[in-house]
Amino acid sequence: MPLHDVGYRAWDGAARSGGAAAVIAATGIGLAWKSRWLRRVVLFAWSPAVIFAFGFFAFEQAVDEGTLATGRVAGRRIDGFGVIGGLVAQSLGGSLADPEEARRIVWSRLLLAFMRAPQAVLLAVVVGLVAPRLIAGDLRARAWLVYFTRPVSRCDYILGKAGVLAAIVALITLLPALVLWMVGVLVSPSLSIAMATWDLPLRIIGAAAAVTIPTTLLALAYSSLTAESRIAAFAWFATWVACWITHGALTGADLAAGRPAVGAAEIAATAFEDPFDDPATLAQPPRPPRLGWLAKAAGLGQGIDRWAWLSLFHAQGAVQAWIFGLETRPAAFGPSLASLSIVAIVSLVILFLRVDAPARI
Amino acid sequence: MIEQAAGRLPNEDLAVPEPAVDPLPVRLAGVTKRYGRRVVLDGVSFEVPRGITGLVGPNGAGKSTLVRAMLGLVRLASGGVRVFGLDPAVAARPVRRLVGVVPEDDATVPGLSGVEMVHYAARLAGLPTSEALRRSHEVLDWCDAGQERYRGIETLSVGVRQKVAFAAAIVHDPDLVILDEPTNGLDPLERRAMLGRLVSLARDHGKAILVSTHVLRDVQSICDSLVLLVRGRVRLAGSLATLTRLADRELVLRGEGPLAAAAKALASRGIPARMTDSGDGLVVQAVDDTSLVAVWEAARAAGVTAWSLEPRRLALEDVFLAALAAADEADARGIQHAPA
Numbered sequence: 254m255p256l257h258d259v260g261y262r263a264w265d266g267a268a269r270s271g272g273a274a275a276v277i278a279a280t281g282i283g284l285a286w287k288s289r290w291l292r293r294v295v296l297f298a299w300s301p302a303v304i305f306a307f308g309f310f311a312f313e314q315a316v317d318e319g320t321l322a323t324g325r326v327a328g329r330r331i332d333g334f335g336v337i338g339g340l341v342a343q344s345l346g347g348s349l350a351d352p353e354e355a356r357r358i359v360w361s362r363l364l365l366a367f368m369r370a371p372q373a374v375l376l377a378v379v380v381g382l383v384a385p386r387l388i389a390g391d392l393r394a395r396a397w398l399v400y401f402t403r404p405v406s407r408c409d410y411i412l413g414k415a416g417v418l419a420a421i422v423a424l425i426t427l428l429p430a431l432v433l434w435m436v437g438v439l440v441s442p443s444l445s446i447a448m449a450t451w452d453l454p455l456r457i458i459g460a461a462a463a464v465t466i467p468t469t470l471l472a473l474a475y476s477s478l479t480a481e482s483r484i485a486a487f488a489w490f491a492t493w494v495a496c497w498i499t500h501g502a503l504t505g506a507d508l509a510a511g512r513p514a515v516g517a518a519e520i521a522a523t524a525f526e527d528p529f530d531d532p533a534t535l536a537q538p539p540r541p542p543r544l545g546w547l548a549k550a551a552g553l554g555q556g557i558d559r560w561a562w563l564s565l566f567h568a569q570g571a572v573q574a575w576i577f578g579l580e581t582r583p584a585a586f587g588p589s590l591a592s593l594s595i596v597a598i599v600s601l602v603i604l605f606l607r608v609d610a611p612a613r614i
Numbered sequence: 615m616i617e618q619a620a621g622r623l624p625n626e627d628l629a630v631p632e633p634a635v636d637p638l639p640v641r642l643a644g645v646t647k648r649y650g651r652r653v654v655l656d657g658v659s660f661e662v663p664r665g666i667t668g669l670v671g672p673n674g675a676g677k678s679t680l681v682r683a684m685l686g687l688v689r690l691a692s693g694g695v696r697v698f699g700l701d702p703a704v705a706a707r708p709v710r711r712l713v714g715v716v717p718e719d720d721a722t723v724p725g726l727s728g729v730e731m732v733h734y735a736a737r738l739a740g741l742p743t744s745e746a747l748r749r750s751h752e753v754l755d756w757c758d759a760g761q762e763r764y765r766g767i768e769t770l771s772v773g774v775r776q777k778v779a780f781a782a783a784i785v786h787d788p789d790l791v792i793l794d795e796p797t798n799g800l801d802p803l804e805r806r807a808m809l810g811r812l813v814s815l816a817r818d819h820g821k822a823i824l825v826s827t828h829v830l831r832d833v834q835s836i837c838d839s840l841v842l843l844v845r846g847r848v849r850l851a852g853s854l855a856t857l858t859r860l861a862d863r864e865l866v867l868r869g870e871g872p873l874a875a876a877a878k879a880l881a882s883r884g885i886p887a888r889m890t891d892s893g894d895g896l897v898v899q900a901v902d903d904t905s906l907v908a909v910w911e912a913a914r915a916a917g918v919t920a921w922s923l924e925p926r927r928l929a930l931e932d933v934f935l936a937a938l939a940a941a942d943e944a945d946a947r948g949i950q951h952a953p954a
Contacts, residue, residue, distance in 0.1 A: 261756045261811075261819060264749060264787035268711060268740030276737040284725040390724060398721035399782075402685055403738040404707040609687070 273405045277413025282420050285383045291421070294379055298425035301371035302433055308363045309437040312341050316352050317442055353449060360437055360453060361577045364430055368460055369570045372426045376464060377493050377566075383421055384472030385485035387414045388608070392480040397609075407608050411473070411601075418469040427461035460573040467593045468565065470600035477607035493565060500564035507559075557585045562592035569593065637698075639664065639790045639822035640684060644693035647679055647846075654679045656846040657693065662790075662824055666816045668833035668854075669826040670934065671843035677826045678718075680843065681792055685710060698789065711739065714788035716779050718795040718826075728763035728770060728778040729754060732785050739786035746785070753781040758807065772799035780808070784815070790822045791815060797832055809836050834858075834930045842934065844941040850933065857933050864926040867909060868895040871918035879912040897926060 285291055341359055391397050400410050434454055438447045471492070475485040561567035568589035574580035575590070640662035647655040655676045671677050682688045683695050686702030686709060695702055702709040722731055729750055736746035754763050757777040762770060770778065776799060784791060796812070797805045813836050815821040827833060833840060833854075840857055842850035850857060867876075873889060873896055880887040885908055886899040898909055906923070913920045 259752060259755075261784075261814065262752065263819060264741075264745075266741065266745055268786065269742065270740065273738055273740075276734070280723075280726075280734055280737075284723075287725060394724050395717070395719040395721045396723045398715070398717045398719065399723055399735065400738065401687060402710060402713075402715040402717065402721075403735065404710045404740060405738055406707065 268404075273403075273409040274412035274416060277400070277405070277410065278416030278420065281387065281414060281417030285417060285421060288382065291379065291382050294375065294382065295421070295424055298372065298375040298379065299429055301367060301375075302429040305363055305367045305433055306436045308338070308341050309360065309433065310440050311338050312356070312359045312363075313437070313440045313442070316356070356441075356446070357450065358579075360434070360450060361456070361579055364433060364453065364457060365460070365570075365573055365577045365579060367433060368426055368430055368457075368464070369573060372429070373464065373566055373569060375425055376422055376468065377490070379421055379425055380418060380468055380472045381486050381489050384418055384469075385476050385482035385489065387417060388473060388476040389479050389482040389485050392477075393482070401609065407605065410608055411604050414473055415469050418472060419465050422465045422469065423461060426464055427458065430457045430461065456577050459576040463572045463576060463593065464569050467569070467597045467600070470597050470604065471565075474600035474603040474607075477604055496564040497566060500560050500567050503560040503563065504558065557582060559584075559588075561585075562588035565593075565596070637664075638662075638696075639698060640824070641696040642680075642683075642693070645680070645683060645690055645695060646692045647676075647683065647688060648691050654846050655683070655690075658843070658846070658848055659693075660841050660848050660851045662822060662841075663839060664816075664820065664822050665838035666812060666823045666825060666836050668837035668840045669824055669843065670828070670830065670833055670840060672828075672938070674845070675843040676846040677843055678794065681715070681794065681824075681826060684792065685713065685715065711786070712789045714783035714786065714791045716776075716783045716791070716793040716796055718798065720775065720779075722767045722775065722779070724768055726767055727765060728759060728767060728774065731767055731778055732763075732781045735782035736785040741786060749785050749787075750781070753785050754778070757781045757811065773801065773804045776800060776804075776808070780811070788821070790824065792824045792826070794826045795828070796825060797827070797829060805832075812836055830930045830934060840930075842937050844938060845945070847941070849937045849941050854930070858928045858930055863900050865898045865900045865906075865909065865923055866890060866895050866926045867898055867913060867918075867920060868922045869913060869918045869920040871913075872916055873918060876913045876916035876918045879916050880909065883908050883912060885909065885912075 341363070391400075431454060434450070434457060438444060438450070472485075472489050475488045475492075476482070478488075479485055558567060558571065561571045571580065571586045571589035572593060575586035580586055638661055642661070643659050645655050645658040646653065658676070658680065669677050669680070679688060683690060684697055684702060686704075686706035690703070697709045698712055700709050700712075723734065726734060732750040732754060733746050736749055737743065741749060751763075754777070757780055759774060759777045759781065762774045763778070767775065767778065776796070780793075780796065783793075791812075793812070797808055800808060809832060812823055812825065816823050816838075825833070825837065837854050839853045840850065841848060867873075867887075873893075877887040877889065877896055880896075880898060885905055887896045889895075890897055898905070900906060900909070909923060910920065
């Protein structure tokens with residue numbers, strides 16, 4: 254018997270009339286964070302940010318040294334600094350004259366590439382680790398009674414569970430992207446650059462939301478359909494892989510049939526003349542454009558990917574490119590935006606139907 | 615007449631209702647619930663007063679559905695439920711704030727420790743964080759959970775888990791506590807302690823308690839009133855004292871000697887008598903006061919040393935079995951007379 258046992262006492266305090274979703278989210282994050290694997294993956298997910306930070310540094314160094322027009326940093330061509338330097342160089346395109354305009358393009362491309370290439374893939378892994386247990390675990394342990402015998406509504410429950418996932422997704426997409434922007438400001442010649450690029454944090458938030466909302470809702474919908482979290486995890490990864498393969502197969506079929514992506518030919522012919530070639534000083538022959546996976550992720554050299562809407566990864570990329578202002582052709586992002594919206598709405602409907610279904614048994 | 619709000623999802627409407635003014639904890643009127651063509655609750659009407667009420671019935675009687683109806687978790691076909699005057703179908707949140715539930719199923723959140731589970735329940739019920747933690751430890755102390763509270767829920771014994779579930783149900787100091795099989799898996803000492811806590815909540819703190827159970831012994835030892843539910847219908851409802859009333863004109867003769875011979879002697883005098891279930895006495899149908907004299911004489915003539923002759927009080931089990939038999943008979947009659 255504890256010394257401080259005061260027996261049962263009445264409680265006459267005022268109960269809070271809302272905020273159950275926040276309580277569910279906070280507890281869910283705490284529980285998820287107990288997973289050693291999740292902590293490792295999240296830590297690893299921040300490593301690409303360090304590499305991309307170098308891109309910001311290389312660009313700002315070129316601006317600072319006044320060597321932007323020659324594309325040199327500390328005596329070396331920017332694109333000599335590995336893939337990130339190459340990405341910066343390619344992002345500059347023909348916009349060397351105006352550093353402000355060049356900065357906007359380079360920073361946007363770097364942020365888009367960061368959110369699209371490494372983070373979107375890592376996001377699939379993190380969501381696959383966390384989401385399947387969120388609702389399936391409650392169904393399995395019959396923990397839904399913990400919630401629905403208390404003043405918790407269905408909306409509270411869904412919002413709370415979505416909050417868990419959204420917070421963890423934000424931890425590997427939104428937060429490092431915002432940190433990258435701040436790094437860019439810090440390595441830039443003046444802090445006033447923050448004002449000049451004020452819209453980028455908003456675009457980052459928009460791009461993160463474009464990833465977070467559909468993925469969170471889809472993963473939760475899968476989790477609500479079964480009491481076996483393994484099945485939900487399989488469904489999640491299978492969806493990503495199947496969509497990716499389908500997209501690749503259809504795009505490949507188009508190429509085989511001699512139908513390149515709309516606009517790709519024009520871009521290949523005009524947009525990638527190396528901006529740093531200065532035969533008079535460098536005496537180097539023009540090099541062919543290098544459109545690696547990172548450059549593609551940054552939206553460089555992209556024609557209209559007409560099958561992007563089929564794949565979560567590609568659809569999110571197309572919408573993010575639009576949010577960053579790097580893609581303005583409706584045909585390039587419209588179908589993807591519609592596709593992601595449909596995924597989100599259908600997932601939400603499934604969630605609402607499934608969440609209190611056990612109570613009706 | 616209480617009517618169920620039609621066409622609304624049970625826990626959707628969270629509008630703040632009028633304050634609860636009905637002192638009666640639960641009032642059900644003609645509650646009917648169907649799952650497809652199967653009728654689970656068939657015009658159930660009863661009231662749960664203050665004190666401890668036992669909800670008794672065989673498996674599949676509809677007890678769990680009834681509890682869910684009280685929480686606004688199921689949509690009723692007809693009839694209505696009021697919990698402290700509030701309709702759970704349209705005011706689920708305020709009702710659940712007044713109610714604490716200990717489900718029969720092991721409803722816990724994996725990964726939390728015992729105290730975290732109770733704290734989580736308190737936070738979900740709307741208690742501020744620090745207050746929730748203080749209350750959690752307080753009720754766990756009261757439930758005698760000891761240091762086990764710091765272990766993961768999955769690693770706890772059934773008894774400690776039951777304590778944690780009970781603590782989680784009462785941490786927000788609800789006015790009505792609903793327990794589904796609260797003594798399942800408890801050893802005799804723990805069982806007695808749990809029943810003692812329920813009695814304390816009801817007697818010392820004025821809580822209304824509804825205990826859904828199969829254990830008639832528990833009901834008989836702590837309940838003030840009883841509701842017997844069989845196949846979705848209320849077969850008995852009332853105070854325990856009334857239900858286990860003295861059996862009409864039945865006496866129990868206890869004594870030593872040839873009781874069977876005494877029974878034959880009584881039968882020859884036109885007084886029906888039978889052995890008690892325990893075999894240590896006779897149940898005698900006494901017609902009038904002269905029967906008492908006849909019983910004494912018959913016992914003496916048969917060589918039985920009589921110890922006592924007293925009116926027979928029904929055991930709850932007898933009441934339960936008699937009601938079940940009556941329900942079976944009534945249902946069989948209903949089927950027999952049902953139109954083709």
